[in-house]
Amino acid sequence: MPVRDTGSPRADAENDFIRARRHQVLSALAGWIRHDTHDVVQTLSFDEAVDALGRRGETYRGTQVIPLDAIIGSVDRARDFDRRFRPTSSKSRQRWERLARASRTGETIPPIDVYQLGDYYFVRDGHHRVSVARALNLDVIEANVTEVLTMLSPVEFSRREQLERKHWRRIFLERVPLSRARRAHIEVSDPVHYGWLAEMVEAWGARLMHAEETYLDRPTVASRWYEEDFTPVLEMVEDAGVRGEDETEADAYMRVSGERYRLIREHEWNRDIMAQVTRRKRRPRRKQDDPTRL
Template structure:
């Protein structure tokens, strides 16, 4: 073995040991913050209900958009630092080849939204990211999803986004209201309630006098979104309700306000309307100030998003 190669191998060994030490530091900090320090398992993507895939060929992809792995997600941390000593030999070999100027083959990835999951080439990604490499060549397979993931999504986030994708397919909301606001919950199982609201809206519209034909599903969806959902969201905004419920979303509050509207209407014997229901719900059920402050501090510490973006 030449002197230059020995020096390259020694340097690579020192680098991988420092990388594993830094991964240990990340693990420690993640425990303090209550956050996962692992890569996202590709298996979670199935909850997004992908409806097909297609080849994009070989292209340069951003290294910092690689967030997960098909089968090695426990062996590297979320920054793609190696966590196990048995990874050293492969890592050192790739880093040594890189320092010697050898051309490495493209990695293989799945693209989901703007993020990537490694099918083959995890060690090459780890070395590239450790060296501050901005792009890496990859053979890309893109999965078709209606609601894409974001970096930092938990399994629960993926499940909720999959439910949202089903909701969009069932309602055709993207067609009847193409510029609609994203409707996102903080807990699974709530989109079925929205379907019930749309069905009730359709029934109500069918009862209106003078109708010459039944209301179509698309008409009911459009009317529900415009006359019920959007109005409550507008009331939430105009009365500053969101800031009183940190960590919640517009959709969460919509369901609560609708339930409260029904309760008030039953109590008083007439429909109190969405605005009164919104204001009254906020006054009655908003957490106390000290709890809100504590919740905001917790969310900031954990880096959570109060209102996801799509």
């Protein structure tokens, strides 16, 4: 929508704020009608994102010009602005309009401060400046950028449901520290199943240490589990043709491992055991079918 310009910066700034608030209210109403979740309408929390991805450190990248559309969240003002940084109340209207007037009259506006996670940015300081810039239909803004380094790759996390998956995956990889190449094969359909799979690996490692009468650290257990259990089981699953169309490799591993133990109370694998498992009609896993109860 074109930005109105009457020639009076004060009046135009007032109109800018009224327009931004009106759009926020209408957007919230439309979201309520559509039953949108919070991750669609609310600014994303930086703390939630970093907690899900796992923080390793940070590096200051200097002052840059960044795209406004790449700013998706806030460090501590998530409830004061919606996903498009429109104000959710009128409590800071005077400050907002003062910045709008300054922008319209060409005054120097200091850079905002942001954290960078991958291709996305979270505002540390300058929420009102971002809000005004969006209301004035600007495409970019100047920012002091600090890049945050994370354990998981900071991609596909702009929604809270994606953050939940990242959170459970990070916890799994802390308990089962696989190499980067191998972790690419570990994906589950339900994020909660990452916890179940971690327990399965730890139980496998405990049996291995008992059998070999030695202590093995987590990286060693993870590597040997992947080589000696996960990969061979998947090969048998593929040979038997029992992997479901909607199953990931990890989904299939968890299902047949659970079926094996329910059928024969055995932790070993061979072709005869796989044949017994595959003769049982495949059924969808229910929430109560926890494969870690082995």
